[in-house]
Amino acid sequence: LQFTEEKLGQAEKTELDAHFENLLARADCTKNWTEKILRQTEVLLQPNPSARVEEFLYEKLDRKVPSRVTNGELLAQYMTEAASDFGPGTPYGKTLIKVGETQRRLGAAEREFIRSASINFLTPLRNFLEGDWRTISKERRILQNRRLDLDACKARLKKAKAAEAKAAVTP
Numbered sequence: 001l002q003f004t005e006e007k008l009g010q011a012e013k014t015e016l017d018a019h020f021e022n023l024l025a026r027a028d029c030t031k032n033w034t035e036k037i038l039r040q041t042e043v044l045l046q047p048n049p050s051a052r053v054e055e056f057l058y059e060k061l062d063r064k065v066p067s068r069v070t071n072g073e074l075l076a077q078y079m080t081e082a083a084s085d086f087g088p089g090t091p092y093g094k095t096l097i098k099v100g101e102t103q104r105r106l107g108a109a110e111r112e113f114i115r116s117a118s119i120n121f122l123t124p125l126r127n128f129l130e131g132d133w134r135t136i137s138k139e140r141r142i143l144q145n146r147r148l149d150l151d152a153c154k155a156r157l158k159k160a161k162a163a164e165a166k167a168a169v170t171p
Contacts, residue, residue, distance in 0.1 A: 072107030
């Protein structure tokens with residue numbers, strides 16, 4: 001009732017400290033940007049949406065995500081197979097072997113980068129959103145409910161004083 005009356009402009013609202021309001025605004029801003037950065041980093045690390053959904057499901061089921069071959073590693077595999085078909089002694093075969101080995105190393109470096117970014121960058125962001133932010137939201141709701149209770153009590157006290165003053169005036 002207090003909340004509704006405040007929204008309709010019929011009840012007085014206790015204002016929170018300006019510094020505290022600033023902290024709440026900064027917390028909201030931090031949450032929004034953290035969500036955006038997390039989502040975009042996930043897109044960068046895994047551009048395939050269905051693979052991201054699959055990884056999300058594995059994570060929620062507390063299962064190990066199966067290791068995927070990176071595009072560089074797949075290209076390296078094709079080049080190595082092609083080199084064996086052409087013959088490792090031919091100039092084209094030798095070139096395919098060299099480039100394939102370089103692609104394999106690049107693919108392995110990409111896999112390590114994805115793993116490292118996930119552990120060292122995405123995990124802290126998720127921990128903030130799933131841990132700290134939930135705590136902040138819970139405490140904010142509790143504070144809001146306490147403020148509404150306080151304002152409702154203030155309104156009842158004001159009405160009681162008004163009724164008491166009215167009763168004292170009328171004999």
